[in-house]
Structure formats: C-alpha cells, structure tokens
Amino acid sequence: MIPPEQLVTRIEQGDTVAEHQLVVQYQRGLMLALSRKSSIDVAEDVCQETWRVVLENIRAGKVREPERLAAYVVQTGRNQLLMHFRKYPAHTGAPHEADSDLTTDETPETQLRHQRLRTAIGALLNELPQERDRELLRRFYLQEQEKGEICKSLTLTERHFHRVLHRARQRFRELWEQTEMHW
Incomplete structure (x- = not known):
C-alpha cells in the first residue's frame, strides 16, 4: 500500500x-x-x-x-x-x-452483490476487538435498526450514541484500510 x-x-x-x-x-x-x-x-x-x-x-x-x-x-x-x-x-x-x-426494484444479480458485500463487511466486523463496536455497527448499518432502539438496548444516551458510533466507525475504517489489499 x-x-x-x-x-x-x-x-x-x-x-x-x-x-x-x-x-x-x-x-x-x-x-x-x-x-x-x-x-x-x-x-x-x-x-x-x-x-x-x-x-x-x-x-x-x-x-x-x-x-x-x-x-x-x-x-x-x-x-x-x-x-x-x-x-x-x-x-x-x-x-x-x-x-x-x-432501491427496492433491484435485479437478482444486484441483490446477490449486496448480500456478498454485507457478508464481507460482517466478516470484517467480527475482527473488531470490541464487542460493543461490532454490535453497534452491525445493528445500525447492516440490520438498519432505529437509533432509539439501539440506545435503549445498549443503555446509551443519544449524545453518547453518536460518540460511540463515531469511534466504532473509525476503528472499522482502520481495520478496512489494513485488510483492503487482502480482499
């Protein structure tokens, strides 16, 4: 790199x-x-x-x-x-x-590509060292759960949610950049 x-x-x-x-x-x-x-x-x-x-x-x-x-x-x-x-x-x-x-009118090929991308991201998420980062990113981005629902189950305030999400994304980005050449 x-x-x-x-x-x-x-x-x-x-x-x-x-x-x-x-x-x-x-x-x-x-x-x-x-x-x-x-x-x-x-x-x-x-x-x-x-x-x-x-x-x-x-x-x-x-x-x-x-x-x-x-x-x-x-x-x-x-x-x-x-x-x-x-x-x-x-x-x-x-x-x-x-x-x-x-969009909801995706072709089967596009749906398959999306699924493969989600699988690859899910595998990379599993490599994050902190469980809370993995759970927060998976639930917010892959499962597209509402912020309020995630805050309630992880006992986070809305303000704290944004800080935790920001740090989790930074750690994911660092991991992505480290492994990017190996995909």
Whole structure:
C-alpha cells in the first residue's frame, strides 16, 4: 500500500502506474460507500465518474490535503452520486437524496452483490476487538435498526450514541484500510 501523499505526488508528476494504484487502493472503500446509498449498478457507474474527477483534480494539483485522500475520494463519490440522482431520478429508481434506503426494484444479480458485500463487511466486523463496536455497527448499518432502539438496548444516551458510533466507525475504517489489499 502506497502512502496517500506519495500517490498524489506521483500522479501530479504524470505517473500512470500511480493512477492505477490509486484506484486499486481505494476502489473497495468507494464502492462500499456508494453501494450503501444506491444499487450496485448505479454505484459502478458513479464510480467511473468519481475516478475521472479525482484524477483530474490530483493532476491539476487541487488536492490540498493528500493525507486525507481516502476521505476525499469517498466525498467526491458521494457528490457524484447526488448529481447522478438529480440527473436521472426517474430512470434509476433511486431516491433524490443520497441518505435514503436502497432501491427496492433491484435485479437478482444486484441483490446477490449486496448480500456478498454485507457478508464481507460482517466478516470484517467480527475482527473488531470490541464487542460493543461490532454490535453497534452491525445493528445500525447492516440490520438498519432505529437509533432509539439501539440506545435503549445498549443503555446509551443519544449524545453518547453518536460518540460511540463515531469511534466504532473509525476503528472499522482502520481495520478496512489494513485488510483492503487482502480482499
């Protein structure tokens, strides 16, 4: 895994191998973020546009914080997804807002891809060392339980819930980045 600062520098210098490595390193995280808010087919389409925008901006020297490259890629993807939903609201069956549920008119192939992704995420969740992190992330993201229900069963206040969720996501992200090349 090449450090993000080094990737950015090499891409700015015109290194096409570094461009390929960028996509290899961050593709899984981007697809995870996009497929959470859309069908896999839409996520794959938006992914292509995201890489075009990200690479253009890196080549032009517009990435100001190379150490936060992963966050930049994902946020660019989310922005592209919102633009996609606004441009094709009727054709995608996707919601107008990116934080709505997944579409219900998915093909069997798309449903299978979603199930495989959930299985992979579930397996990675099992590697988290803290049980509360595993339970909170699984219930909130995979089982899509309501925040109030989770707070009640884990005896958390709403404010504490957000802090615990934030820390659990950070630990999951670190684990994801460590194992990303092995998937």
